[in-house]
Amino acid sequence: MKLNKQTTVLDDLTAFSKHKNEPDWMLQLRMQALSKIEALPLPNIERVQFDRWPLLEAEQAFQAMSADDLEGVSFQIDEKSEQAAVIQFGQHTVIEKLPESYRQQGVIFTDIFTALKDYPDLVKEAYMQLAVQPDEDCLTAFHAAFMNSGVFLYVPKDVHLTEPLEAHFFQNSRIKEPFVKHVLIYADTNSSFSYVEKFETLFHEPNTANCIIEVVAKPGAEVKFSAVDQLGENTTAYFNRRGHLMHHAHVDWALGVMNNGNVIADFDADLVEEGAHSEIKAIAISMGRQIQAIDTRVTNIGRHSIGHILQHGVVREQATLTFNGIGHILKGASGADAQQESRVLMLSDKARGDVNPILLIDEHDVTAGHAASAGRVDPEEMYYLMSRGISKEEAERLVIRGFLGSVIKAVPLKGVREELIETIERKLIE
Amino acid sequence: MSVLEIKGLHVSVEGKEILKGVDLVLKTGEVHAVMGPNGTGKSTLSAAVMGHPSYTVTQGEILLDGENVLEMEVDERARAGLFLAVQYPSEIAGITNAEFMRAAINARRDDEDKMPVMQFIRKLDEKLALLDMPEEMAERYLNEGFSGGEKKRNEILQLMMIEPTFAILDEIDSGLDIDALQVVAKGVNAMRGEGFGAMIITHYQRLLNYIVPDVVHIMMGGKIALTGGPELAQRLEKEGYKGISEELGLQIEAAEG
Ligand SMILES: Nc1ncnc2c1ncn2[C@@H]1O[C@H](COP(=O)(O)OP(=O)(O)O)[C@@H](O)[C@H]1O
Ligand SMILES: [Mg+2]
Numbered sequence: 001m002k003l004n005k006q007t008t009v010l011d012d013l014t015a016f017s018k019h020k021n022e023p024d025w026m027l028q029l030r031m032q033a034l035s036k037i038e039a040l041p042l043p044n045i046e047r048v049q050f051d052r053w054p055l056l057e058a059e060q061a062f063q064a065m066s067a068d069d070l071e072g073v074s075f076q077i078d079e080k081s082e083q084a085a086v087i088q089f090g091q092h093t094v095i096e097k098l099p100e101s102y103r104q105q106g107v108i109f110t111d112i113f114t115a116l117k118d119y120p121d122l123v124k125e126a127y128m129q130l131a132v133q134p135d136e137d138c139l140t141a142f143h144a145a146f147m148n149s150g151v152f153l154y155v156p157k158d159v160h161l162t163e164p165l166e167a168h169f170f171q172n173s174r175i176k177e178p179f180v181k182h183v184l185i186y187a188d189t190n191s192s193f194s195y196v197e198k199f200e201t202l203f204h205e206p207n208t209a210n211c212i213i214e215v216v217a218k219p220g221a222e223v224k225f226s227a228v229d230q231l232g233e234n235t236t237a238y239f240n241r242r243g244h245l246m247h248h249a250h251v252d253w254a255l256g257v258m259n260n261g262n263v264i265a266d267f268d269a270d271l272v273e274e275g276a277h278s279e280i281k282a283i284a285i286s287m288g289r290q291i292q293a294i295d296t297r298v299t300n301i302g303r304h305s306i307g308h309i310l311q312h313g314v315v316r317e318q319a320t321l322t323f324n325g326i327g328h329i330l331k332g333a334s335g336a337d338a339q340q341e342s343r344v345l346m347l348s349d350k351a352r353g354d355v356n357p358i359l360l361i362d363e364h365d366v367t368a369g370h371a372a373s374a375g376r377v378d379p380e381e382m383y384y385l386m387s388r389g390i391s392k393e394e395a396e397r398l399v400i401r402g403f404l405g406s407v408i409k410a411v412p413l414k415g416v417r418e419e420l421i422e423t424i425e426r427k428l429i430e
Numbered sequence: 431m432s433v434l435e436i437k438g439l440h441v442s443v444e445g446k447e448i449l450k451g452v453d454l455v456l457k458t459g460e461v462h463a464v465m466g467p468n469g470t471g472k473s474t475l476s477a478a479v480m481g482h483p484s485y486t487v488t489q490g491e492i493l494l495d496g497e498n499v500l501e502m503e504v505d506e507r508a509r510a511g512l513f514l515a516v517q518y519p520s521e522i523a524g525i526t527n528a529e530f531m532r533a534a535i536n537a538r539r540d541d542e543d544k545m546p547v548m549q550f551i552r553k554l555d556e557k558l559a560l561l562d563m564p565e566e567m568a569e570r571y572l573n574e575g576f577s578g579g580e581k582k583r584n585e586i587l588q589l590m591m592i593e594p595t596f597a598i599l600d601e602i603d604s605g606l607d608i609d610a611l612q613v614v615a616k617g618v619n620a621m622r623g624e625g626f627g628a629m630i631i632t633h634y635q636r637l638l639n640y641i642v643p644d645v646v647h648i649m650m651g652g653k654i655a656l657t658g659g660p661e662l663a664q665r666l667e668k669e670g671y672k673g674i675s676e677e678l679g680l681q682i683e684a685a686e687g
Contacts, residue, residue, distance in 0.1 A: 378520070379483065380520050381520045381522050383482060383483065383504060383520075384516070384519060384520040384522070385522070385530070386503070386504040386505040386508070387480050387481075387504050387505075387507075387508055387513075387514055387516075388508055388513075388530070388531075388533075388534035388537075388588065388592065389505055389508035389509045389534050389537040389538055389592070390505060390508075390533050390534055390537045391505050391537065392503075392505065394533060394537065395505075398522075398525050398529075398530070398533060399522065399525070401524065401525065402522055402523055402524025402525040402571070402572075403523070403524055404524070405524035405525075406523055406524045409524075
């Protein structure tokens with residue numbers, strides 16, 4: 001794929017890395033990735049055409065941060081709350097808050113460049129090494145080369161945190177600037193915690209977003225991961241969230257795909273060792289003319305590993321929503337379990353919903369199953385609701401809320417459930 | 431007082447004429463029973479009044495206090511005061527019964543006059559108790575996985591929560607055992623009064639022992655064939671639709687069930 005870049009890209013990249021005091025291995029990783037982008041293909045996402053999308057816009061990736069960026073925007077957190085939080089706007093980290101008790105236990109929750117400086121070895125162990133590789137395709141390579149903001153979260157061995165850690169990422173689309181965000185979550189052995197992230201766009205400049213979120217879960221670690229994605233309508237985005245789960249690690253995902261622009265997303269759990277367990281729950285709304293295509297994959301490598309996918313989505317107007325559910329059980333993963341349910345509800349004649357369950361099974365002694373449907377709102381249901389005095393619009397909202405609610409109900413964090421419900425309400429009023 | 435007038439109503443389904451001129455006037459304070467053999471068009475009548483999209487009115491009028499009901503959308507009809515307890519209610523996952531009923535109640539009210547949550551809960555608890563329904567029914571998804579009997583009770587629960595002016599109850603007794611039948615009747619009887627009128631569609635006289643109608647209509651061949659007092663239902667029980675139709679010199683078109 002052709003990279004849209006300035007001729008000085010290599011110099012810019014080197015200068016940026018130096019400016020950030022990145023360790024040498026990081027600069028090497030960037031440069032190697034850069035050299036491979038154009039030779040690598042796009043990732044394969046079944047049934048969607050996105051080869052003409054502006055996903056390789058490298059221009060201005062490393063422009064100097066300017067104080068002007070922050071003019072007219074303000075961010076706040078509840079000072080009294082004991083919650084760990086990071087807020088970033090464009091390339092700026094505007095708020096970082098880590099309760100003292102967390103710090104004392106060795107928890108790290110900070111800007112990715114600070115982490116590269118202060119904890120280079122820890123970052124190096126996991127950054128695009130275990131979950132996502134830089135040379136998988138041109139988008140991972142683009143990411144590795146042009147990453148320009150992010151956070152690092154580390155929870156040490158045997159540390160259990162009760163309050164969720166929260167990251168809020170605002171894309172700065174006042175200017176032309178690719179939003180290349182990396183989140184690296186490193187859950188050390190037997191740790192347990194919840195993490196919530198939110199993506200939003202401020203202002204309306206057309207931009208590319210390339211967000212890779214890696215969760216490395218060491219043996220026995222338990223992570224509850226939640227996300228609400230609401231990038232703007234002029235942002236063309238690629239999301240890759242991937243878990244790398246070791247012995248009896250457990251990662252639960254609750255993902256709200258509520259962007260307003262075109263998006264391809266890859267949500268994966270690699271269950272690499274025995275007893276690893278991941279539950280992926282996703283809800284999505286596509287509206288207007290937008291296209292969102294989501295590959296959700298669980299790969300069972302370890303014996304007795306468990307991977308479950310539950311995803312429901314709603315398509316309005318002339319939008320498109322594609323769910324590809326992929327359950328892959330590798331040879332040797334005896335006793336593994338891969339289940340998936342994907343459903344799409346279409347609310348208009350021009351709405352396009354597509355579900356595509358794919359099971360690839362290379363081992364005998366396993367359990368696997370899938371349920372999938374793409375359909376329209378049942379007119380009898382609408383009639384029934386309306387016959388009680390509820391208007392057509394309200395009835396439709398109820399049906400949608402109900403349809404997505406069956407996934408939301410299964411989300412473990414109450415705050416996230418409420419956030420998802422609120423987001424849906426807001427989107428449906430638009 | 432309110433009046434629901436059905437005048438010379440002809441209704442077709444998929445191009446086939448089912449109702450062939452139905453006349454009926456229902457006033458608040460009254461309970462009417464509509465009886466008739468299977469397939470004669472009783473459910474068609476109820477669906478046409480509520481505005482189900484599959485039923486086409488080809489002739490005649492439906493007026494609610496003089497307003498043309500046929501020009502209203504389904505939800506407008508409901509907000510104007512009409513309610514239909516259907517034979518086969520839809521099951522809708524993800525929407526709780528309570529949430530649904532609150533939406534229905536508030537749809538009738540202005541923004542600044544929504545029913546307060548506490549008031550809603552109190553009313554709901556009271557009606558649940560009256561209908562012998564466990565409280566958790568309110569938190570279950572709308573009709574999802576409900577037994578036949580639970581669905582019928584739930585229709586009556588909605589009736590009691592919404593308090594319409596006119597209710598049509600289509601075979602609310604079918605599939606109910608005697609205890610459930612009594613509970614459903616208790617609910618309907620509790621609604622009786624000056625400001626409420628009901629049309630009870632039933633195949634059997636049994637329900638009318640518990641909800642005693644003021645007027646009984648016998649429908650055959652897509653028309654009201656005979657109208658009388660409660661004794662008409664008893665006569666029907668003895669003689670059957672066949673006896674009555676012979677007496678009237680009518681042909682029963684649909685099979686008797
Ligand atoms: N939705 C429908 N589609 C096709 N035919 C229908 C439909 N509803 C009713 N009918 C037909 O209309 C006639 C009257 O049915 P219905 O009104 O249900 O009778 P009743 O309630 O008196 O048993 C029957 O012949 C039935 O098959
Ligand atoms: Mg019927």
